[in-house]
Amino acid sequence: MSTTTSANSVLELDRVTVRHGDGDTTVVALDEVSLSVAAGELVGVVGPSGSGKSSLLAVAGALTAPESGTVRLEGVDLGATSDRERARLRRERIGFVFQSGNLLPALTSVDQLRLALRIAGIDERDPRARDPRELLDSVSMSHRADRRPDQLSGGERQRVGIARALVASPALLLVDEPTAALDRARSHEVVSLLAREVEAFGAAALMVTHDTDVLEHCHRVVEMVDGRLGLPAVAS
């Protein structure tokens, strides 16, 4: 078993294998994947549909357990934690940015962030809590702070989604196809914003995307093909 945990790596995957299905229809979603993401680093993961990108996010986000290999978050081996403990890590140490924002329809932008703090169990005066309005301001959404998702454009929703993922000061940001519903210009805006926030807050970020166009904003890009990880053919 490898113990080469580098000093500043937040997320560390070591020969992680994940299989879906059972019996004859088993699909290897991740095949001995090793990857580490450091604080302040935005790592892009590209690859075709079904290459295992979502499984990578799920295993890094403590949503599924790997069949073999180890996943470490800030040095903690997720394989050795309970369901309850993993939920605690998700709410306190991990921020998720979902496709098309996945905001709650009943809440205004600022309430989306407040709810995230409540879910994390963090009081608004806690030093780990970012001020929701300031954070919305830093993603240029302060003018839409009191609007609900149905009054926001796709790009605006995604900005609120990014702010929501950051509000509880997570160590790791997991980003799932953030540009799926956006045009080119909005895609660049959103991903460059993401890169900026990651650098500013010193979080480690793993972004899964189809969109090779936005990879220029990533610090590092890896490609997934059939559950295996490699360097991409495209130059960035």
Place this chain on the structure above:
Amino acid sequence: MFLALRELRFARTRFLLMGGVVALVAVLVVLLSGLSAGLVNDGVSGLKRTPVTDFAFDEGTGTDAAFTRSVIETDQVRTMAEQPGVLEAAPYGLLLANAHQEDGSPVDLTLVGVEPDSFVAPTAIAEGDGVGGASDGIVVSATAAEDGLAVGDTVTLARPERTLTVVGVLEDQHTFGHVDIAYLPLGTWQELLAGVEDAGAEVPDVATAVALRTDPGAFDRDAADAAAGTVTRTLSESFDASPGYTAETATLLLIQVFLYAISALVVGAFFTVWIIQRRHEIAVMRAMGARRRFLLADSLGQAALLLLASIGVGFALGIAAGAALGTTPMPFALQAPDLVLAGALLFVLGMAGAAVAVARITSVDPLTALGGQR
């Protein structure tokens, strides 16, 4: 309740419709509760408002017709009075009669014959005198007075043709089988039972039942019945002998049971659909690490708010409607303990329905938050 309150506001049309259904059910529950109590009053208030604990009917009298079929001799009263545990025993005569007032309008009366100095003679007199001052004097229920009988009025029975004079009015409603009670001296009652038209004629010394006040610890019902040749029923058992009482109360009870069940199912169905609609949002929150307890408490809090508000509105409307009904001849009586119980039942059953639905939250897989949707 952070999310619950914002959802209530956001999806207010849906919640208002749902709350409207619960409120209407609550209105019906209040009205039925008032109607049940009103009918019970109409059926047996005359029995309830006596100090009687048991009635001893003649041996072999069936339950449903006890008050109209039973005839007891006064020596059975004396035998009963001697039984251990019997604190008081008195003859109680009951007879349904058709009569008409001076202006010719018909009036039905339940004629109850009592010995004026016995424990069953009514004491709560609102106006006029008690039983016994005049042999042809009657003391009538407060409800008869509301219908136009006043002290000094006379009523003429159809058969035997006898004229009785109202000498007193009772404070409360005293009815039996939806008919107002008129108390009169037992001797006069016996003449009416025998059908004689001349006052003072020789008639059998009988009554319908022995009214008893017993010490439940010391009273041996079987032994007393064997000694006196009677069959004793407690006061509430003898309610069944009031015409229509069992059928009325059972019907209303059944309707109320159905209302409670409908309310629980409707609330359960609503929250089931609501949770299914929010499945993806719940998956997102679970992926964000939300505790199950956080999500359950929020949803149950939402259900509790919805139920409290709609039951409150429904009860307010029901009580207002009940107050309007109280001024009509409809038998309607709202009783605070009944209402508290009905409200609590609606709330508890509604929460049970919601809880079954909300429990689905725990089965939502946070993994479904990843990937494409909608």
